[in-house]
Every structure is written in structure tokens, then in C-alpha cells.
Amino acid sequence: MESANPVPAHVPADVVVDFDVYDPPKLDQGLQQAWMTLQQPGGPSLVWSIRNGGHWIATRGEDVAKFYADFERLSSRVLMVPREKMIGNRPIPISSDRPEHTAYRGAVNPSLTPRAIQEIEAGIRALVVELVDAIKDKGRCDFVSEFALVVPLTVFMRYADLPPSELPRLRELAEEKVRPTGKMTPQQIMIGFADFLRPIVEERIGAIDRNDMFSRVLSKEVFGRPVTVDEGIRLCSQIIVAALDTTAGTMAHIFTHLATHATARRDLREHPEKIPGAIEEYLRRFPLVAMARYATQDFEHDGITVKEGDLVVLPTMLHGLDPTITASPYEVDFERKNPSHSSFGQGPHRCPGATLARLELGAAVEAWLDRIPEFSIAEGSPIKYHSGLIGSMSGLHLVWPTGENTQK
Ligand code: HEM
Numbered sequence: 001m002e003s004a005n006p007v008p009a010h011v012p013a014d015v016v017v018d019f020d021v022y023d024p025p026k027l028d029q030g031l032q033q034a035w036m037t038l039q040q041p042g043g044p045s046l047v048w049s050i051r052n053g054g055h056w057i058a059t060r061g062e063d064v065a066k067f068y069a070d071f072e073r074l075s076s077r078v079l080m081v082p083r084e085k086m087i088g089n090r091p092i093p094i095s096s097d098r099p100e101h102t103a104y105r106g107a108v109n110p111s112l113t114p115r116a117i118q119e120i121e122a123g124i125r126a127l128v129v130e131l132v133d134a135i136k137d138k139g140r141c142d143f144v145s146e147f148a149l150v151v152p153l154t155v156f157m158r159y160a161d162l163p164p165s166e167l168p169r170l171r172e173l174a175e176e177k178v179r180p181t182g183k184m185t186p187q188q189i190m191i192g193f194a195d196f197l198r199p200i201v202e203e204r205i206g207a208i209d210r211n212d213m214f215s216r217v218l219s220k221e222v223f224g225r226p227v228t229v230d231e232g233i234r235l236c237s238q239i240i241v242a243a244l245d246t247t248a249g250t251m252a253h254i255f256t257h258l259a260t261h262a263t264a265r266r267d268l269r270e271h272p273e274k275i276p277g278a279i280e281e282y283l284r285r286f287p288l289v290a291m292a293r294y295a296t297q298d299f300e301h302d303g304i305t306v307k308e309g310d311l312v313v314l315p316t317m318l319h320g321l322d323p324t325i326t327a328s329p330y331e332v333d334f335e336r337k338n339p340s341h342s343s344f345g346q347g348p349h350r351c352p353g354a355t356l357a358r359l360e361l362g363a364a365v366e367a368w369l370d371r372i373p374e375f376s377i378a379e380g381s382p383i384k385y386h387s388g389l390i391g392s393m394s395g396l397h398l399v400w401p402t403g404e405n406t407q408k
Helices: 031-036 060-068 100-112 115-136 143-148 150-159 162-179 187-202 215-216 229-260 261-268 270-287 354-371
Strands: 046-049 055-058 141-142 290-295 299-301 305-307 311-315 385-386 392-394 395-400
Touching: 031 141, 031 385, 046 115, 060 290, 060 311, 100 115, 100 215, 100 229, 115 143, 115 150, 115 354, 141 143, 143 150, 143 187, 143 229, 143 392, 150 162, 150 229, 150 354, 187 229, 215 229, 229 261, 229 270, 229 354, 229 392, 261 270, 261 354, 270 305, 270 354
Parallel strands: 055 311
Antiparallel strands: 046 055, 141 395, 290 311, 299 305, 385 392
């Protein structure tokens, strides 16, 4: 564990906690449970962690949502703790602030709007069916690496028109990002993505005759001029990195729930029209993201002073599972009306990939339940939760009957 840091003078002693965002307590019980240890009835709305350089953590759902949207007082220039992790790492649009952010976001949005995604929806659904068909006769799989990660990766290969010969390289980088083995440092992974993307970006900047996802981003102008190669690499690598582990991690949580709840499986199998609502409820129940923000000015919150330069971590888990916002928050209830969450963030940086993510998750649940109606977690399967900026899961082995018991 990273060593403790001295507590600054403006931090009251009774809000100091020993909470390592990369190794929180009770992580073996679930990623969300681990973060929820910070939310105590009547407890402080901001706590100060002595780990990872020392930083604030917002503990109330309402504040998490408000702070994500508060781009004036809370900048995105530092998104990770400790702050040194941002050195040499300036992904865009995510680590930019207005007015730059508005320009970069303008390049990203058009290829991910609900309308743009609707155009590729049928293709994505067919692709997901192919992926389920490819493993359904095996009777078992390591769910994260053989399916949850393969879905967003394959969608990207196709809609960003990436060379299929590059799939193994991209997959290795993505796996290392989602389930780090220590073989590569986070910096080496980002350099790997950048090296992979460089020739693609160089070829596609301003390629208005191409219609793939990356060419659409790279043909937009920013600040009244074309995107540079450096900006293009940072934009495309951020889109791809932001799309993979979040979607894979959410899918792994959803399938863990389905594997252990026969009524949920039956309900969605018999009523596929309920799947979009169920995905929304799953997004509320299983948030994964805890980004940081950098205070641009001193401000008071609930009698506590946040100083300019302080970092504030905003765990989306503490919104989705806040019992003052959602009754019985640990329960997955497909009938819940408008589940309240910040799982895609809030405000100007709110996830532009939300429509695509919802589609991939819904298509995966529908295609899987249709072809593999019954499945469970393999006995002795050592599920491991990983915490950090984006939480994840590994070791989820699913098993199911094959042969004549397999449908379709
Ligand atoms: C279940 C899956 C996903 C989750 C939970 C998720 C979550 C998030 C969150 C919480 C943010 C806001 C970060 C912040 O405010 O600092 C974000 C931003 C972003 N996401 Fe997603 N995301 C998902 C899928 C995707 C997909 C599929 C794509 C692209 C195809 C994508 C692309 C992005 C990009 C580019 C940003 C940065 C936006 C900006 O800074 O303006 N995400 N995502």
C-alpha cells in the first residue's frame, strides 16, 4: 500500500480517512460495497484520504452529481490520484477544460449521437449474435477476456474500420489495460495505443471521403483549423480506451448478477422489451468510475474548506447506491422508474458513448439469453475486483449446458 501523506492544515481531523482508491477495504465483497464504506449516515459529505498524495472524496450521491457538473470550480486537468499520474498524460477531450473542451467535444460528438448509433444498430446486434454463436458450444468461458472485452473491441474494429490483422495487438493492449498483469506500465499501454493509432490518424485526418468512426472525428475542425496528428492520436486513443474497460466491466457485473439470479434471467428472456430498462437499472446498481477533479479556487462545502489545487475524487458508486436517493439500493429491480445515477458522469464531460454503451450491453444480454438461457458461475471461480479510476473484474468463469440443451 502507498504510504500515508501528511494532512494539510485546512483539513479537519474528524474527516480524515485511510482509504486507498486502488485498494479499498472490503474489495473482496464487491467494488461498489468497497466504496460504499465511505458513505455513513450522518457522516461528513467530504472526507480526506491520506493515501495517493492526499485528496478529498465526495461521499453523497447528490454532491457527486453536482461536482461532476461543476466545471467552473472543479477542473478536469487532473483526473487521477496521485496527481503525478497525469504527467505526460493529457487525454482529450477528457482532461481539457472549456473553451478547449467544447472544441474537442465538437469533434467527438457527431460520430456517437443517438442518430449515428441508430445507423449502425442492426450491424452491432448481428455482430454480437455472431460473437455469442462463436462461444456457445464451448460450455464455458472466461467471460471478461472471451466476451465482455471482445464485444466493444470488435465493434470498434468494424466501425472505426481498423485493420483486422491488428486485432491481436489491440486486444493485448486492451487486456493489459482491463486486467493489468504488470507486464506493461500504464504509460507503456498508452504509448502502445498511440503507436497503433499513429499511421491510422495520419492517413485519416481530413479524409472526408471516408465514413468510419475515426475519420468522422478526424475530419472535424477544431479552433478553425484541422486536427493535428498529436491531437488526433489523443482523441482517438481516448475514445477507444474510454470505451473498452468501462463497457467490459459493466457487462461483467451484469452477467454476474444474471448468472446468480434465475428469475432475472427468465424475466429478460421472456420479456426482451424490458432489457433497456434493466440495463439502466444495472448501470445504477453497478457504477465503476471514480474520476478526480482539481479545485480551481478555494470554496466552502458543508462547513469544510476545499483549497485551490486540492483534488476531489467523485465516485459514481456513491450516487447509484445512495439510500437517500434510491430505496433498497443494493436490490436490482427492473421495474424501478428512472433509476438515478451518475454512472456516465454529469455536465460537459458526460459520456458521449452512452448510447453506444447501452446498445452493446442490451444487445449482449439479449443475444446471450436467447442462445445460452441457463448459465452459472463456475465452482471455485476466483472473481477478483479491481478498484481505481475505473473499476473492473477478472476471473469470472461462466459455465452452461451444451449439446442438445443449447438453444438455436
Ligand atoms: C458502460 C460503459 C461506459 C461508462 C460507465 C462510461 C463512463 C464515463 C464517464 C463517467 C465519463 C465522464 C468522465 C469525467 O467526467 O471525467 C465518460 C467520459 C467519456 N466516455 Fe464513457 N463510459 C462508457 C462507455 C463509453 C463508450 C462506449 C465510449 C466511446 C465509444 C466512451 C467514450 C467516452 C469519452 C470520449 C469520454 C470523455 C468525454 C469528455 O471528456 O467530454 N465511453 N465515460
